[in-house]
Structure formats: C-alpha cells, structure tokens
Amino acid sequence: MAAAAVEQAIQQLLQQSVHEGLLDDQFLQLIQLQDESNPDFVAEVVELYFEDSASKIEMLQQKLAEAAPSYSQVDALVHQFKGSSASFGAHTMALLCVQLRDACHAHNQGVCQQLVLQLRDSFAVLKTRLEQFMALETQRKQLGGS
Incomplete structure (x- = not known):
C-alpha cells in the first residue's frame, strides 16, 4: 500500500471512529502531539489506556459481583476511569462512566452491572x-510518512 493510501486509510478510520462516537477531538489532539522527537507517543498512550482500562473493568466487575458492593469504592474507580477516558478521547467510554456513576449514586447494583458489561x-x-489504527501507523512509518 502506498504512503498516500495508508494516510487516507488512517484518516478514514479516525473520521469513522469520531462519527460513531468511539473517539472525539481529544484523541485527534493527542495525535498532534506526536513528532520526530517522540515518534511512539500515540502508541505508548494507547497501550497505557488499554492496560488501565482492562484492569479497571475487571475490578469493577469484581466489586459489583459482591453481595453488598461498596458504592463509594465503585464510584471512586469509575470517576478515575471517566477522567482517563475523557482525557484519552474515548467518548463512548466516558459517557458510559457518567451513566455508571449515576447508577452507583442510586445504589442500583443491577444497572451498574449492566453498564459495566456495556463498558467492557x-x-x-x-x-x-485502535489496533487497526496502530497497524496503519506502523505501515505509514515504514513507508516513510511523518
């Protein structure tokens, strides 16, 4: 695939992701922070978000599976998750966290569990x-794109 085609595929993937609400402008701004002095910035941020999110989702599932969940602990965890998702540009994830916090404040375990499944x-x-995006980014770099 030629460099121009890879670049076009990246742009289409990002536009589609924003249109679907998966990502927002915050993620597009993160991409702008990558340059020659830090060529792997986006990959590093994506990997950290993957690790952090997976562990938070797992912890939320465990806490909400308890007979009497500690809603204050769940709320604190969801608050952190909402912040990291919003900072990263994971629009849908951040919105689900807002809904989960509301259900947590209402002590509605069933709705909380349902929302955690939606988060997952x-x-x-x-x-x-994002794995598709990173694969295209790797191709772009190999073809000599910036």
Whole structure:
C-alpha cells in the first residue's frame, strides 16, 4: 500500500471512529502531539489506556459481583476511569462512566452491572479500532510518512 493510501486509510478510520462516537477531538489532539522527537507517543498512550482500562473493568466487575458492593469504592474507580477516558478521547467510554456513576449514586447494583458489561463491550470495540489504527501507523512509518 502506498504512503498516500495508508494516510487516507488512517484518516478514514479516525473520521469513522469520531462519527460513531468511539473517539472525539481529544484523541485527534493527542495525535498532534506526536513528532520526530517522540515518534511512539500515540502508541505508548494507547497501550497505557488499554492496560488501565482492562484492569479497571475487571475490578469493577469484581466489586459489583459482591453481595453488598461498596458504592463509594465503585464510584471512586469509575470517576478515575471517566477522567482517563475523557482525557484519552474515548467518548463512548466516558459517557458510559457518567451513566455508571449515576447508577452507583442510586445504589442500583443491577444497572451498574449492566453498564459495566456495556463498558467492557465498548472497550473491546474501541481496542479493535485502535489496533487497526496502530497497524496503519506502523505501515505509514515504514513507508516513510511523518
């Protein structure tokens, strides 16, 4: 694939992700921070977000599986997750975290559990999309793009 075609595929993937609400302008701004002095910036941020999100989702599932969950602990965890998702530009994830916090404040365990499953599923979609993005970025670098 030629460099121009890879660049076009990257732009289409990003536009589609923003249009679908998976990502927002915050992620596009993160991409702008990558340059020759830090060529792997986006890959590093994506990997950190993957690791952090996976562990938070797992902890939320465990805490909400308890007979009497500590809603204050769940709320604190969701608050952190919402912040990291918003900073990263994971629009859908951040919105789900807002809904989860509301359910947590209402002490509605069933809705909380349902929302954590939605978070997990949304994260899987986002992770797949970002893996596609990173593969295209690797191709672009190999072809000599900036």
